[in-house]
Amino acid sequence: MNMLPEQLQTYLGPDAQHALVIGEEGLQFNNTPLTVNTLGDTTHTNQAYFQQVMQRTVQPLTTYRPADDTLVIELAAEVVVEQPLHVIYVHHEAVFRRHVLFVAQPFSEAKIIEHHIIADAHQPMLIEQTLEVIVRDEAKLEYASFDAFAEMAQLQMSRFGIVERSATLTWSLGSFSSGDTQTENITQLVGAGATCQSTLMTIGMGEQKQTHLVRIDQLAPYTSGVITNHGVMRERSQGNFDGIGFIEKGAHQANAQQESRFMVLDDQAKATTNPILLIDEYDVTAGHAASVGRVDEETLYYLQSRGLSNHEANALVTLGFLMPLIETVSDERLREKLLHVIETKVSQHV
Amino acid sequence: MEQVPVSEDYKFGFNDGDIGILKLDKGLNEAIVREISRIKEEPEWMTEFRVKAYHHFVNTPMQNWGADLSHLDFESIRYYVKPSERAEHSWEDVPTEIKDTFEKLGIPEAEQKFLAGVSTQYESEVVYHSIHKELEDKGVIFLDTDSALREHPDLFKKYFAKLIPYTDNKFSALNTAVWSGGSFIYVPKGVKLDQPLQSYFRINSENMGQFERTLIIVDEGADVHYVEGCTAPTYSTDSLHSAVVEIYVEKGGRCRYTTIQNWSNNVYNLVTKRALCEEAASMEWIDGNIGSKVTMKYPAVVLKGDYSKGTTISIAVASAGQHQDAGAKMIHLGRNTASTIISKSIARNGGNVTYRGLVEHGAKAIGAKSNIECDTIIMDEISKSDTIPFNKIKNGLSTLEHEAKVSKVSEEQLFYLMSRGLSEEKATEMIVMGFIEPFARELPMEYAVELNQLMKMEMEGSIG
Numbered sequence: 001m002n003m004l005p006e007q008l009q010t011y012l013g014p015d016a017q018h019a020l021v022i023g024e025e026g027l028q029f030n031n032t033p034l035t036v037n038t039l040g041d042t043t044h045t046n047q048a049y050f051q052q053v054m055q056r057t058v059q060p061l062t063t064y065r066p067a068d069d070t071l072v073i074e075l076a077a078e079v080v081v082e083q084p085l086h087v088i089y090v091h092h093e094a095v096f097r098r099h100v101l102f103v104a105q106p107f108s109e110a111k112i113i114e115h116h117i118i119a120d121a122h123q124p125m126l127i128e129q130t131l132e133v134i135v136r137d138e139a140k141l142e143y144a145s146f147d148a149f150a151e152m153a154q155l156q157m158s159r160f161g162i163v164e165r166s167a168t169l170t171w172s173l174g175s176f177s178s179g180d181t182q183t184e185n186i187t188q189l190v191g192a193g194a195t196c197q198s199t200l201m202t203i204g205m206g207e208q209k210q211t212h213l214v215r216i217d218q219l220a221p222y223t224s225g226v227i228t229n230h231g232v233m234r235e236r237s238q239g240n241f242d243g244i245g246f247i248e249k250g251a252h253q254a255n256a257q258q259e260s261r262f263m264v265l266d267d268q269a270k271a272t273t274n275p276i277l278l279i280d281e282y283d284v285t286a287g288h289a290a291s292v293g294r295v296d297e298e299t300l301y302y303l304q305s306r307g308l309s310n311h312e313a314n315a316l317v318t319l320g321f322l323m324p325l326i327e328t329v330s331d332e333r334l335r336e337k338l339l340h341v342i343e344t345k346v347s348q349h350v
Numbered sequence: 351m352e353q354v355p356v357s358e359d360y361k362f363g364f365n366d367g368d369i370g371i372l373k374l375d376k377g378l379n380e381a382i383v384r385e386i387s388r389i390k391e392e393p394e395w396m397t398e399f400r401v402k403a404y405h406h407f408v409n410t411p412m413q414n415w416g417a418d419l420s421h422l423d424f425e426s427i428r429y430y431v432k433p434s435e436r437a438e439h440s441w442e443d444v445p446t447e448i449k450d451t452f453e454k455l456g457i458p459e460a461e462q463k464f465l466a467g468v469s470t471q472y473e474s475e476v477v478y479h480s481i482h483k484e485l486e487d488k489g490v491i492f493l494d495t496d497s498a499l500r501e502h503p504d505l506f507k508k509y510f511a512k513l514i515p516y517t518d519n520k521f522s523a524l525n526t527a528v529w530s531g532g533s534f535i536y537v538p539k540g541v542k543l544d545q546p547l548q549s550y551f552r553i554n555s556e557n558m559g560q561f562e563r564t565l566i567i568v569d570e571g572a573d574v575h576y577v578e579g580c581t582a583p584t585y586s587t588d589s590l591h592s593a594v595v596e597i598y599v600e601k602g603g604r605c606r607y608t609t610i611q612n613w614s615n616n617v618y619n620l621v622t623k624r625a626l627c628e629e630a631a632s633m634e635w636i637d638g639n640i641g642s643k644v645t646m647k648y649p650a651v652v653l654k655g656d657y658s659k660g661t662t663i664s665i666a667v668a669s670a671g672q673h674q675d676a677g678a679k680m681i682h683l684g685r686n687t688a689s690t691i692i693s694k695s696i697a698r699n700g701g702n703v704t705y706r707g708l709v710e711h712g713a714k715a716i717g718a719k720s721n722i723e724c725d726t727i728i729m730d731e732i733s734k735s736d737t738i739p740f741n742k743i744k745n746g747l748s749t750l751e752h753e754a755k756v757s758k759v760s761e762e763q764l765f766y767l768m769s770r771g772l773s774e775e776k777a778t779e780m781i782v783m784g785f786i787e788p789f790a791r792e793l794p795m796e797y798a799v800e801l802n803q804l805m806k807m808e809m810e811g812s813i814g
Contacts, residue, residue: 233746249734264746267716277737279756282697282728290752292711292743 008088011117013333017083022071023090033081033110035074039101042072046103049134052162070099075141077105084331088115089129097128104139104167113334114145118153125153132160135167137191144329146174147181148341151206157183165191165220172329175202175210176341184213189223199228201325203318203345204237204269215244218254227258230325232318232346233269241273243288249280258288263295263321265314315346377425380404383527386430390496390530393503403516403526410520416706417644417675422618427590429528429561485543491536492547495563498534505536509567513596513624513652521620525561525594532562532593537572537603546575546608546794564595568603568631575606577794589617591642597625599633601655606634610797612804613642615671621647629655629684636792637664639676640804648706650679653687653715660689665789667805668701668733677707677724677739682715682748693724694786697733698809704736711748718748726756727785729778779809 012019020036021028027036039050050072073087089098104110118125135141147155155177163169175181187196196216204210210233216225231239245256256279262271275288295317303313322342329335375382383404387397412419485492491502499506516526535547568574591613599605605625613619619642625633635649651660662678680689695703703726711718726735737754759781767777783790783805790798 262743264743267746269746270742270744272740272742273752274738274740275752275754276739277735277754277756279726279728279736280734282731282733282758284728284756284758286756288737288752288754290739290741291750292741293749293751294747 011115012086012088015083015333016086018081019086019088020073021088021090023088023092032085033075033079034085034087035076037072037074039070039072042074042101046072046074046101046134049103049132049162050101051132069097070101072101072103074102075104075108075110075139077136078107079105080109081111084111084113084334086113086115088117090117090119091125091127092119094123095126095128097130099130099132101132101134102143103134104136104141106137106139108136109140111142111331112144113331114143116145116147116149118149122150123152125149126156127153128156128158130158130160133162133169135161135163135169135194137165138167139164140168142170142172142330144172144331144334146172146334146338146341147177148345149177149179151178153177154179155181155183157181159183159185161185161187161196163187163189163191163194163196166193167191168195169197170328171196171198171200172325173198173200174338174341175200175212176345178205178208180209182211184215186213186215186217187225188217188219189225190219192220193222194220195224197226197228197328199325199328200230200241201322202229202231202239203322203342204231204233204235204239205345205348206235206237208237209240210237211240211242213242213244215242215246216256217246217248218251218256219248221250221252221254223251224255225257226255227260228325228328229260229273230322231262231271232265232321233262233271234265234346236266236268238270239272241290242276243274244276244278245286245288246278247281247284247286251281252283254281254284254286256284256286258290260288260290261321262292263318264292265295265318311347315343318346319343376428378404378427378429378528382429386528386530389430392499395507396499399511399516400527400529403523404528406516407520407523407527410523412520416646416704417673419618419620419644419646422590430530488541488543489538490541490543491534493534495532495534495565496530498565502534502536505567506534506565509565509596509598511596513598513626514594514622518622521592522594522622525563525592525622529561529563529594531560532564532595533566533576533578534564535566535574535576537568537574539569540571541569542573543575546577546606548577560591560593562593564593566595566597566605566607568597568599568605570600571602572600573604575608575794577608577797589614591617591619591621593621593623595621595623597623597633599625599627599631599658601629602631603628604632604634606636607649608636608793608797610638610640610793610801610804611642611645611647612640615641615643615669617642619643619645619647621645623647623649624652625650625660626652627655627658627660627687630657631655632659632661634661635664635678636789637662637676638789638801639664639666639674641672642674643672645672645674645676647675648677648679648708650681651689652681652683653689653718654683655687656684657686658684659687662690663692663789663792664694665786666693666695666703666705668695668697668703670699670701673702673704675704675706677705679708680710680720682709682711682718682720684715686717687715688719689721691720691722691724692788694789695724695726695735696729696782696785697726697735698729700730700732702734702736704738705754706736706738708740708742709750709752710740710742711744711750713744716745716747718745720748720750720752722750722752724754725785726754727782728756728758775809779806782809 018032020032227243229241233239241260243258243260247254260273271292273290275290516523633651639645666674666676668674678691697703705724709720
């Protein structure tokens with residue numbers, strides 16, 4: 001067991017018990033139940049999952065290019081971890097493509113928190129990361145990832161999930177970087193009773209373009225797919241949510257729900273939301289709600305009458321708008337951190 | 351479990367034989383386009399315009415989105431049929447055979463007195479056309495589009511194909527090349543019509559396309575309600591209906607356009623409908639799509655003037671072999687513009703129903719508001735439904751709300767109604783009628799009754 005560098009220890013806080021660092025110096029483990037292999041060294045079962053969702057997905061937003069590095073991270077069967085597991089990526093190179101296959105074996109339970117750290121924030125960077133998460137029978141996995149990079153970094157995140165029988169996958173995603181961001185998140189519920197809940201929040205500023213696609217394919221009966229996207233667009237930023245809920249024929253008693261909302265704070269900001277439902281089965285419940293709107297004038301007036309400046313009032317309303325999503329994050333320390341990131345972001349002037 | 355209900359046959363099971371007098375060969379080429387224009391004795395500019403549109407049609411590829419149009423064979427369609435030499439003006443002159451069909455459709459002769467004006471399109475040309483004297487006195491022009499080109503050339507040329515140019519899409523090009531019939535309405539400043547203007551459209555000849563062109567101009571402060579009803583007898587080979595409807599609503603005007611489309615299950619119904627609203631004008635599309643094999647229809651409102659308002663209330667019912675791909679478009683350009691879309695879809699007996707819509711708030715559409723609601727009921731295990739809305743907001747001062755639900759007939763509601771002594775069939779019918787009520791209540795009374803009958807026939811046999 002390696003010890004973490006002091007810098008990272010401070011970053012994660014004194015309570016962090018389990019961490020895995022993936023960086024230039026290779027892998028560093030700190031009391032983690034995860035095993036890491038290259039694709040060639042892992043089991044055949046795991047290898048069979050590699051690129052499975054990506055190949056079945058009809059139209060990936062970004063064309064897949066071979067990765068510079070492929071890793072298989074595995075959580076062994078029946079391992080239940082109470083404390084969050086930190087997976088930390090340290091980025092050094094200007095252009096980097098990584099492919100990660102994460103397998104949660106049957107009956108395992110864990111909360112994963114993904115971190116991205118840029119070694120040199122003043123260098124232009126293109127980060128392309130492809131993540132495949134496999135949640136096998138009866139396993140429960142929470143996967144949280146929040147990025148808050150400086151303007152120099154360009155992000156392209158592709159996340160895929162396969163959820164098997166009675167397993168649960170929860171995505172908590174936040175996109176708070178200052179550069180252009182494009183993400184896709186496609187989950188397939190392949191086993192009966194599989195559940196996926198995806199929440200995504202974002203704040204757009206400056207001239208930034210934010211494009212996010214979230215898709216849940218429900219291919220088995222009794223599955224539930226819930227998509228929640230909330231975005232706040234400031235200044236001249238542009239935001240786009242594409243949400244797709246697909247229920248295949250035979251996936252009876254499936255439930256697909258979707259909520260995509262944008263709050264637009266400035267006159268020049270733009271927002272597009274396309275909530276799409278594709279339903280091939282009749283015994284289902286499905287619904288979506290979408291809205292784009294500005295801050296309620298009355299609320300702003302009320303807050304200002306209580307002594308807040310216009311800017312503070314806007315910041316408070318923004319926070320309130322994102323709060324329901326922040327509350328879905330189960331780890332308290334991460335919630336606090338998130339609140340801090342959002343508060344910094346909304347109080348910024350460009 | 352499902353059997354073809356008897357009502358499917360009954361619904362459109364009458365056919366008056368072929369009464370067309372003049373027919374052109376099947377298929378389309380430049381000579382046919384010129385021939386159509388020659389028969390109609392059109393001015394030079396229209397002939398050339400048709401030819402230009404024809405070439406654009408030929409050079410435009412078929413769109414690759416939406417419903418499947420691969421079985422549509424343009425060469426097997428007859429593009430022009432003229433049933434009688436001139437448009438009839440009095441009911442007595444109308445051929446008995448045509449009257450018989452109206453009888454079956456349930457339009458009694460006495461209805462004339464009730465209706466403000468009837469322009470009945472039977473095959474491509476208008477054969478019966480009556481305008482109430484009151485309308486003429488008010489200066490309202492209500493003609494078939496061919497007569498309007500002859501009698502009001504300046505007004506016609508000013509508005510024709512300005513809102514929907516032939517370059518808009520493949521089918522607007524086709525319509526511009528071979529258009530025939532349709533209604534032309536001009537309502538002068540400040541004239542408000544209490545009675546709706548109505549027109550019945552019918553396709554009766556086998557393989558005959560119907561390409562009517564409707565142009566409505568509502569001048570400042572005027573108010574008109576136009577009702578278009580479509581029914582067609584059953585035929586076994588594919589038929590095409592490709593209409594273009596252009597509506598201009600000037601400052602403070604209001605136009606309501608009601609359609610109950612009930613083509614037989616072999617008709618491709620590909621319609622381009624668009625309205626332009628000036629300041630404080632209001633446009634309402636009331637759109638029912640029940641029949642046809644494939645429908646692709648997205649009534650649009652361009653909200654150009656400040657404080658203008660657009661509304662689309664629609665239902666789509668897709669049964670066996672049908673694909674209803676319908677929706678609405680709202681383009682907000684002016685300030686404080688408002689739009690509402692209510693769409694109700696029903697898929698049954700293996701039908702496929704798609705809501706496809708676009709709401710766009712332009713950069714200058716400050717204070718624009720939109721409300722979109724699209725609900726779907728999937729009645730059985732072999733039917734399906736897609737909901738594909740696009741919402742684009744290009745300024746930070748407008749508001750949009752969108753909601754949609756897809757479900758089957760609620761078992762709780764069914765259980766409750768059956769516990770009160772209703773049969774499953776009756777209970778299902780009640781739930782469905784309740785579901786489409788927001789649409790039905792917008793219809794004129796006699797149309798609401800007709801819709802009720804139609805829906806009841808549609809629903810028969812839907813309980814296994």
